[in-house]
Amino acid sequence: MNKMRNSVLLTVLLLQLPVTTTKGGHWEDYKYGLQNSEQDKKQFCCSWKCLLFTLQWPGGFCQSLNKETLCRIPQSINTWTIHGLWPLQAQHCCSCWPMFHSDVQELEAELSEHWPSLVTTKSSFHFWRDEWRKHGVCAACVEGMNSPPRYFQICLKLRAQFDIHKLLEDAGITPSCEQPYKVEEVHSVLVPHLSDRHEIQCVTDDKDREVWFQVKIPLSHNLTLGCDHHGDAEDDLATGSNRAWSSSPGHPCPPQVPFYYFPIDHQQPKQPCG
Template sequence: MKMCCSLLPPSPLVIVSTALLLLMQPVVMATAGGGWEDAQHGCQGSELQGKELFCSWECLVFTLQWPGGFCQSLNNESQCRIPVSVNGWTIHGLWPQTRTSCRCWPLFHSDVQELEEELSEQWPSLLKSKTSFTFWKEEWKKHGSTAACVEGMNSPLRYFQICLKLRAQMEFQRLLEDAGITPSCDQPYQVEDVQKVLAPLVGQHPEIQCIKDEQDRQVWFQVKIPLSRNLTTGCVPHAEAGRRFSERSGLDSSSSPGHPCPRDQPFYFVPINHQRPCRPCG
């Protein structure tokens, strides 16, 4: 019996239906490590290889930076800028403490468009060479996409909303002022005194980070606040309970030039100077 094949081209309806079916299928890509990435939903496809790859972390670090200190950390001081609207602590990032990152969920401008005004004030780029959106995009790719395995942070919008809420809760500038800890070019401070003041908001174990300025002085740069997955303060991973976050962090170490301020040395809390960001004290 002969098999016959129609020589007529497929109808437009068939072509369109087939195209729609293809578009509805998730795009799945093999990674270098043998896992799988779902291009539409970030790392969710990696669950086939074991969710523990990206979600075994217990703690996050919420990091706030002081613009006056940040500018002191740059090798090229001409690169620093502090927007005139910025007069306090700004967000550096929210980092799951794990050595395995997802990096597989892209961020688009539309994802954060409704938060852009607030993010620009609370999470600005302080580098002339980097736009604020580029800064957010890098932080999301490196850290946010890994945090997305937690329900409350399982999209770019939710992740950045959480960061802004944490920033509002960690408004400790008034606490510092009430304790007499204010920006100054001449007044040194001690780590222990600052930790006591911040404890009601950030818990007992924040890491006060410094950099060295051109005068070889310790200058306050940022604060790293350990949080549990439910965003409460004071998280310490069971397996590494005795180690500092800066030592066990696999994701944030390369992006932070700071170091723990020495407990046996004073440090300086330099003011913000919008006109001369890298030379606030002249």
């Protein structure tokens, strides 16, 4: 019953969005003016069946950075944030659809709250723009995500749907420097809400501790939980081999090794536990 309800709720997300268009010639060029080579490339990039909606935990994300000075956590950030929405087996689909600040101006406050940049070398807008260029243009094959505003609206709605912080807190799983957790106990809390295909990811900190920093949630083409594509996507979720997120510094949290769910420290983001 929970799976059916989640499926209906996620599918309805697309239907709730207003019809939006991007002003100027760029959208018209993309929609009507592609040359054959670009059309062929677009058709290839639209062959994806599944997406990964990825959330990151700021207290753990900072452990993935090489330099302490690279990390920043805005004072207003105290929960899980968006990393991206990535079509599997699709990357850099089209360079002909740029994104401008005006595309997300009306969403900027909400994006800053739920999708901030956590590195000092990149502004939040540049983070969003990079995600659109790498992944959003591939997701744009779906009508409900066929513009920057629609793509980011969907991401924000998914973030509201998957309130991981509350799910964990209700189960007594809270950030701690002393209490490690096991993969099995976290999975048992998240499976009813994220499907059994989700993946929790860790990074190894400078003290060789496994630190939780990311959750990847597989979604089908119509944004329902799980993924019905039993080919590349299934292998990718198991091995982490997909190009769309192979550059991620994380790895699946080892089932037999307890991991830490570090608290957020705004003053010392890379050293929350000393």
